[in-house]
């Protein structure tokens with residue numbers, strides 16, 4: 001083994017090693033000459049090429065599920081966007097440039113507009129570049145950039161993967177993933193987790209690594225060179241762990257193991273994985289592409305489709321979390337310098353109460369239709385006063401149980417008062433980390449601060465756990481922290497009463513809790529709380545069990 005070792009942020013657990021395949025970043029910029037003899041015939045090639053790319057992405061979406069399917073469908077829609085095609089066609093005829101060059105320039109204009117919009121929109125620049133390169137490759141009859149056909153099981157190394165690339169990954173041939181960029185809550189991370197592929201992101205220098213074979217450890221966040229002659233090692237699949245389906249420690253202390261869902265496919269996958277219910281239904285995921293507010297009936301039908309697999313089981317429906325990384329066109333705020341600190345989540349409803357009331361009416365209807373045991377919760381709540389306002393709206397809609405997310409540090413610090421206003425809380429560790437460390441959750445450069453093992457974050461969670469215990473009210477965690485089997489024990493020891501995660505982590509977390517007692521969890525929690533660093537917190541928790 002070589003001593004070449006790099007570290008990043010482990011975002012999907014497991015360890016695997018094998019030959020390196022580097023993902024091609026982008027195609028070469030097409031030249032603007034020679035110009036076409038017949039610009040109209042040249043322009044006419046663009047639409048079919050875009051359609052072919054969209055059809056291929058749609059076909060990939062059909063054989064995918066959950067987040068992967070949604071992302072592929074969204075990317076296919078970008079490829080088929082008539083605005084992109086017609087702008088490129090006009091460039092060909094007006095400037096007499098080749099079709100490939102015109103697509104390059106038109107996509108560049110779109111990318112620039114997205115980048116200057118900032119936040120979630122800026123995140124989509126990678127998607128438009130991916131679509132651009134695929135259409136150009138189609139026009140030129142060359143292989144598209146991105147993940148090549150893997151002839152044998154391999155470890156993928158990339159700057160960052162386009163969502164469509166990640167969504168198309170086959171866990172049978174992709175042993176592990178290491179990227180130079182990306183954060184723990186980026187698309188790459190969420191999808192790698194849902195596919196069960198070990199992954200480390202924000203590994204500075206991984207692209208320049210000369211090693212022919214590497215080992216990727218998604219638990220410790222390390223990447224190291226290994227002997228290329230050694231046989232490939234596949235990840236030990238956490239998903240195969242034994243679990244009887246009831247979330248509890250070995251001494252029967254109950255911790256509900258729930259799932260995070262965004263659409264009917266996720267809900268079916270969660271039910272199949274044995275989730276005891278849903279701890280977070282992200283309703284805004286249904287409307288990321290909607291231009292207008294969906295009607296109450298449309299919402300009711302959409303929610304019912306997600307609730308149905310959970311008849312008789314608890315489901316927490318989150319009201320629209322619009323803004324920042326998840327903008328909804330029909331709830332767009334004024335231009336804001338810092339969208340993550342702006343009018344997002346519940347704040348949108350203060351000025352547009354009708355939107356909230358109509359959504360609550362639809363949720364109440366879907367709850368009755370589906371027979372699921374529905375509660376609702378609000379995102380981005382900062383004060384007890386806001387929590388009380390939300391609870392009033394929920395009661396007025398005839399829904400029996402109201403809660404709020406704790407994802408703003410102020411809400412964690414006043415958890416006791418917040419809990420007085422509602423029936424339960426659920427800690428959103430993704431945003432709570434972002435706001436606690438003043439570190440954009442989408443940004444690779446600050447990814448280490450968004451690690452849920454940060455002792456600063458654990459101490460805030462401890463405050464909420466204590467408040468929940470004192471009030472005797474349920475306190476969940478529905479951020480990505482809940483999906484880590486070892487951290488699940490620490491969260492249990494901090495007083496959390498339910499954990500909600502992607503479907504593929506359900507079994508591993510259930511099994512991890514079943515293997516230890518509540519006293520073990522409490523000891524692990526105390527050990528992690530007292531640790532000075534992320535690595536020390538993880539090691540301390542590991543040392544207990």
Ligand SMILES: C=C(OP(=O)(O)O)C(=O)O
Pocket residue numbers: 280282321407427428429430431432478479480
């Ligand atoms: C669960 C959370 O919400 P989202 O990831 O949808 O912002 C969170 O912030 O932890």
Ligand SMILES: [Mg+2]
Pocket residue numbers: 379407428430431
């Ligand atoms: Mg959040």
